Amino acid sequence: LCRYFELASGPVEDELFDLDLESIIEFSKPTLKKHKFLNALKILHRSDIIFLSTSVFQPSRLKLSEHRIRLLLANRKNSSRLKEFVSLLLRNYEGIFYGKSKISEAGLSKKFKESEDKIRKALRWLHNNDYGEYHEQFNGFLVGFRGYRYNQKELKINTVKYLQQKEIYIDRLKKMIAYIKTEGCRQKYLSAYFGFEDTDCGICDNCLKSRNGIDSTSLRSRIVSYLKDKDYDIHELYRLFDLTERGEFIRIVKELESEDYLRIVDNLIQITASGRKLK
Numbered sequence: 016l017c018r019y020f021e022l023a024s025g026p027v028e029d030e031l032f033d034l035d036l037e038s039i040i041e042f043s044k045p046t047l048k049k050h051k052f053l054n055a056l057k058i059l060h061r062s063d064i065i066f067l068s069t070s071v072f073q074p075s076r077l078k079l080s081e082h083r084i085r086l087l088l089a090n091r092k093n094s095s096r097l098k099e100f101v102s103l104l105l106r107n108y109e110g111i112f113y114g115k116s117k118i119s120e121a122g123l124s125k126k127f128k129e130s131e132d133k134i135r136k137a138l139r140w141l142h143n144n145d146y147g148e149y150h151e152q153f154n155g156f157l158v159g160f161r162g163y164r165y166n167q168k169e170l171k172i173n174t175v176k177y178l179q180q181k182e183i184y185i186d187r188l189k190k191m192i193a194y195i196k197t198e199g200c201r202q203k204y205l206s207a208y209f210g211f212e213d214t215d216c217g218i219c220d221n222c223l224k225s226r227n228g229i230d231s232t233s234l235r236s237r238i239v240s241y242l243k244d245k246d247y248d249i250h251e252l253y254r255l256f257d258l259t260e261r262g263e264f265i266r267i268v269k270e271l272e273s274e275d276y277l278r279i280v281d282n283l284i285q286i287t288a289s290g291r292k293l294k
């Protein structure tokens with residue numbers, strides 16, 4: 016990182032740099048694999064040695080030097096096309112002398128009637144000739160060093176902490192695999208993972224599978240016929256069904272509610288007019 020950004024080691028101020036993965040990997044010799052490089056960055060981040068942002072998209076930005084641009088416009092030797100281009104920039108991006116403005120090469124290309132490639136070349140030319148700073152768009156990360164920039168020999172990773180994190184990660188991965196393989200209710204599994212107790216949700220694939228024995232249609236008509244007689248407190252109605260039917264009971268009540276055949280007000284279930292028409 017230090018070589019890439021041309022930075023010396025030692026104490027540092029907080030400063031964030033644009034890190035374009037493709038470009039630094041290209042720069043690294045021997046060339047590193049992308050995922051390895053990214054993992055190494057994450058380890059450095061977790062070890063508080065660098066700061067690494069989540070991936071970001073940075074649009075192109077441009078700042079121009081007022082003094083230099085005046086000279087450029089005043090110089091007769093410069094082509095009128097170049098001056099037109101600079102004027103276009105000044106017209107389109109107010110405040111471009113005062114800070115980096117987001118610019119769009121595509122937009123400029125349309126307005127200036129030149130290819131995006133040419134626009135980029137012109138912007139790079141301005142940058143390389145000290146007329147301003149041009150930062151091209153990139154998909155990447157922001158990185159910064161935390162307080163101190165170590166050189167290769169000084170840098171020590173806390174291996175105990177690293178191994179602990181690895182353990183945690185492996186554990187999490189195992190739980191995820193168990194989640195995929197579980198034959199019980201998946202919602203219940205997730206709730207348990209976060210420390211909550213939950214009943215079967217009745218709608219995940221496993222719940223649907225285990226419902227096989229229960230006849231949903233008859234359960235549905237039983238619920239409807241109870242409600243045609245009178246309004247029920249939801250718990251009271253719930254208890255009228257067998258333990259094995261209760262998961263399905265909840266699902267059907269939700270279903271009937273969403274179909275507007277019943278409404279639930281303060282735990283009281285009432286059948287609606289359209290619900291009364293059900294058989």
Ligand SMILES: [Zn+2]
Binds near residue numbers: 201216
């Ligand atoms: Zn479930």
